[in-house]
Amino acid sequence: MSNKSxxxxxxxxxxxxxxxxxxxxxxxxNQFTVVRPVRRVDVDLTQGMLRELxxxxxxxxxxxxxxxxxxxxxxxxxxxxxxxxxGRRVS
Numbered sequence: 574m575s576n577k578s579x580x581x582x583x584x585x586x587x588x589x590x591x592x593x594x595x596x597x598x599x600x601x602x603n604q605f606t607v608v609r610p611v612r613r614v615d616v617d618l619t620q621g622m623l624r625e626l627x628x629x630x631x632x633x634x635x636x637x638x639x640x641x642x643x644x645x646x647x648x649x650x651x652x653x654x655x656x657x658x659x660g661r662r663v664s
Contacts, residue, residue, distance in 0.1 A: 581600075582600070587600050616641075623637075626640050626641060
């Protein structure tokens with residue numbers, strides 16, 4: 574066996590294999606997340622809120638946007654605990 578590291582084929586290479594009739598099923602896990610369309614919104618926040626968000630983001634080593642989404646998701650789930658969440662993992 575060669576000492577070259579094995580690399581995964583690109584999407585175009587997999588598409589070419591499929592076009593040639595080759596079995597490409599090994600490249601798919603059948604585990605995916607349904608991605609819903611995203612809409613961009615503007616939100617006005619006070620300087621103090623931004624500072625708190627940035628401090629939390631730095632502590633967690635994530636983006637400010639990730640902190641906002643997580644906190645908002647938590648608040649919405651707390652408000653309606655039995656509501657099914659969108660974008661759940663589908664197996």
